[in-house]
Amino acid sequence: MKMPIRFGVIGVGTMGYAHADYLRNSKVDGAVLAALCDQNLGRLEELKNIFPNVPCFLDSDELLKSGLCDAVIIATPHYDHSLIGIRAFECGLHILSEKPMAVQLSEAYAFAKAADQSGKAFCVMFNQRTNPVFAKARELVQSGFLGELKRINWIITNWYRTQHYYDSGDWRASWSGEGGGVLMNQAPHNLDLLQWICGMPKRIMAKCDVGKYHQIEVEDEALLIGEYENGATLLFHTSTGEFPGTNRLEIAGDRGKIVMEKGILKFWRLHESERSFCFSSKKSFDKISMEYEEMRFNVKGSAHGKILQNFVDHIISDEPLISDGRDAINEVVLSNAAYLSSWEDEWINLPGDSSLFDSYLQQLKQSSTKRNFEKEFKNEGYQERWQVRW
Numbered sequence: 001m002k003m004p005i006r007f008g009v010i011g012v013g014t015m016g017y018a019h020a021d022y023l024r025n026s027k028v029d030g031a032v033l034a035a036l037c038d039q040n041l042g043r044l045e046e047l048k049n050i051f052p053n054v055p056c057f058l059d060s061d062e063l064l065k066s067g068l069c070d071a072v073i074i075a076t077p078h079y080d081h082s083l084i085g086i087r088a089f090e091c092g093l094h095i096l097s098e099k100p101m102a103v104q105l106s107e108a109y110a111f112a113k114a115a116d117q118s119g120k121a122f123c124v125m126f127n128q129r130t131n132p133v134f135a136k137a138r139e140l141v142q143s144g145f146l147g148e149l150k151r152i153n154w155i156i157t158n159w160y161r162t163q164h165y166y167d168s169g170d171w172r173a174s175w176s177g178e179g180g181g182v183l184m185n186q187a188p189h190n191l192d193l194l195q196w197i198c199g200m201p202k203r204i205m206a207k208c209d210v211g212k213y214h215q216i217e218v219e220d221e222a223l224l225i226g227e228y229e230n231g232a233t234l235l236f237h238t239s240t241g242e243f244p245g246t247n248r249l250e251i252a253g254d255r256g257k258i259v260m261e262k263g264i265l266k267f268w269r270l271h272e273s274e275r276s277f278c279f280s281s282k283k284s285f286d287k288i289s290m291e292y293e294e295m296r297f298n299v300k301g302s303a304h305g306k307i308l309q310n311f312v313d314h315i316i317s318d319e320p321l322i323s324d325g326r327d328a329i330n331e332v333v334l335s336n337a338a339y340l341s342s343w344e345d346e347w348i349n350l351p352g353d354s355s356l357f358d359s360y361l362q363q364l365k366q367s368s369t370k371r372n373f374e375k376e377f378k379n380e381g382y383q384e385r386w387q388v389r390w
């Protein structure tokens, strides 16, 4: 029998606690919780009480070098994902990083390079990929069932957050702490799904509205326009300041259309190619014959737990990763290009100029206001609000 994979969790706040709790309750086959690390001394003392038999470290480097772990989950604020991740790969550990894999594309490239050099497993927590609605959409697009893509519209404005949320942690909603707003924290899930389902556009134009609905220095609304190599267009609108919000993804192709909303996938399947029909029909106002199908899915279990189990199965038995870390770079390409477009007020051909992005970000970090909030830790497991909300 193989020894279980020994996990360390670095950054044991809201999300890290939920991962640690899931592991300690033996919910992941083939894995055990072996160590914890949090740089907040008060938090570390709490953790020692909650997890009395688990070694706790204040410094991530000490955990990485301790020899106690085979793999780490990094659930710190964003900037440290790649910094700690690169060190962890150098120490020969497998890594599951929280999203986004990095704030800057330059860091994401360095992170992926370190993964390649180490040969260790690399996964990013894009838990929404386990949702069967999106998996089906991907299958329909990638298999060519939907035909050549024409148009993608995603309204994802149900990431509603109050001012209290932004004031609940000193790293939140600042360029120096979080590295961005809705595009860096909430919408990475959707940017990743977009590229996972439809592939990457060739260029992006964006308008990011800073502090439109909250007292924050980063954007709480963003509108992206994109263009694909084949001419297909993208409209992506996200916000944390709208209630009730909408989560509606619509993808139109030459062979039909799919619409995903409220957990249902609606599929209009054309019996022939629209492009051929357009030029072969002898009537001015003709219609293409089609079928309509509604697909409802039974979503069971924790999405985060599924990613974690898949990561372990990948390490133990080479199961393909649902969310490969190298693939997570595309999400960073999209967010960085959107910011750059908004700052430069022009179209950005992907992947965009990462050093120009870095210099803008550097200036924003220098003028960033230090936020001082006493964090209250709730110690809850995986939460309903992290599942796909419709």
Ligand SMILES: NC(=O)c1ccc[n+]([C@@H]2O[C@H](COP(=O)([O-])OP(=O)(O)OC[C@H]3O[C@@H](n4cnc5c(N)ncnc54)[C@H](O)[C@@H]3O)[C@@H](O)[C@H]2O)c1
Pocket (backbone or CB within 6 Å): 010, 011, 012, 013, 014, 015, 016, 037, 038, 039, 040, 043, 058, 060, 075, 076, 077, 078, 080, 098, 099, 100, 125, 126, 127, 169, 185, 375, 386
């Ligand atoms: N996948 C998801 O659905 C999901 C949901 C929520 C949060 N997240 C992600 O999880 C990460 C953490 O978010 P959170 O809400 O738990 O934040 P949090 O503020 O609740 O927790 C962060 C913890 O990291 C600790 N920390 C900070 N820097 C550290 C370092 N260098 N070394 C060790 N510990 C460090 C802090 O003391 C704190 O305890 C973020 O990247 C966030 O985007 C993902």
